[in-house]
Amino acid sequence: MQSKELSEALSTIIPPDRVLIDDATLTEYSSDMTETPPARPDAVVKAHTRDEIVSLVRFANENRVPLIPAVARTNLGGLCLPDHGGVIVDLTEMRRIIEVNENEMYALIEPGVTFGDISAYLKEKHPSIRFGYPLSPPYTSVCANCICDGLANLSMRHGAMSEWVNGMEVVLPSGEVIVTGAGAVSPVWFGHAPIPDLDGLIFSWQGTTGIVTKMAVQLWPNLPLRKRMFLLVGTHIDAFNLMRRFCRTMMFDDIGGMTWPTGKMLFGIKRPAGKDPTEPGAFVYLDFSGNIPEEIDCKLKMVRTVLARARAEGVKSEDPIMLEDIVKLNERFAKFAEFPTTLDFLLDHGGGGLTWVGTYGPTAAWDEAANRAEQIMAKHGFAPTMVLRPMKGGHFGVFRVITIFDKKDAAETERVRQCNRELGRMALDLGFVIYKTPAWAVEMMLERMNPETHALMKRIKKLLDPNNIMNPGKWKLS
């Protein structure tokens, strides 16, 4: 369908001022921060209601027009770029927090609600409960990050964000509207059991199986006292050793490790090239909370105990530095005082390019993965910027290798592509699985995926979306 004809047809469903086909808009939606080649949509629509989405889906089926759901488009995997043209369904203006249930501790939200929105809302109206926040900017979508199996600063306790979801309202590619979880039966969306778990038809499917129009996400008590501290550690291996030990105490809300380039960027160096051998190789941050000062003191004592034991076995680490003290030394660290936050050193470095190989996998393989990643990054001329986090009490961990680059520099962009592929292959070899899986990584994962699993994914896709209208091309489902 020609752009003008498409726009006229869409304008019978969505008011014309929310149907966009101008060059500037289509160009803006044609690329993201990553090295993924640009791909242009035919139109962008700003949806406001579930019923508009139902009508859009019906129209898309009749006319075989692809629909790509999107909010802030910061997934860093090219997941909102249209592989076959079509219409970007921009959900940023579906932004209502419909309900907060303090007793059952969940929020029922629309898909455009951002981490910034939910944080401000809870602070003002429900200060006794809290949510968890990723390191992504405050304007990114809660619902999208849950759909993508993302991680946040309570993932150490509660796992990937899909595990924080109690249920959803979903417009299927057929135009039917289903509700998953307890909310399918009860007016209280208290959990996703005890009915067959249909949430799995949405999580990590990259918008290929339906459009979520409501989501119930879990909240937790907001304990009155909180401590955040940093440890400067000799090497990344020492850092991982410490993180595993801290994890087993079961007392932290969040534990993270970052290699030296992140520390340097925090201190204002735009693209750190190398480090002095006397400088720390990594830093670890620890986050915990408590009800009374004695509980905090006890946890502080435990931090010192774990550290002393690790040092006795050769781990090199400075004493913990409290966030409030480090902020006095360098106010840039104030970014870590409160989430959600904007890590401007990843976004405003001048080149515009940001990409990563983000994986979940065995924490036992962290040392080897980080050593190999360091070599691969050096070979391609990038600093070894890595973020690692234990997840779900340490049952698995995040291993993420980040690259900032100049998008205008074609040679550098190509080096990033090669580097990510090598990193991806290496991580898969060590048992990690790539999340928010970009197209290049899907190919690698399919080489290893149980073939019956992929065959079943294709059958489910065919059943739900026989005309292949939803984000076609992703996960190689047709």
Ligand SMILES: Cc1cc2nc3c(=O)[nH]c(=O)nc-3n(C[C@H](O)[C@H](O)[C@H](O)COP(=O)(O)OP(=O)(O)OC[C@H]3O[C@@H](n4cnc5c(N)ncnc54)[C@H](O)[C@@H]3O)c2cc1C
């Ligand atoms: C500096 C920086 C730091 C980051 N840190 C983190 C981090 O700590 N943890 C983390 O997990 N991520 C992180 N990210 C990645 C990203 O920001 C998050 O994944 C973010 O929450 C995604 O939200 P979004 O609004 O950009 O989603 P989008 O990119 O718009 O969408 C993501 C995917 O979900 C699909 N989708 C979106 N809405 C719907 C819907 N309603 N129904 C069906 N499908 C839908 C889209 O089609 C797409 O496949 C970071 C990104 C940046 C730039």
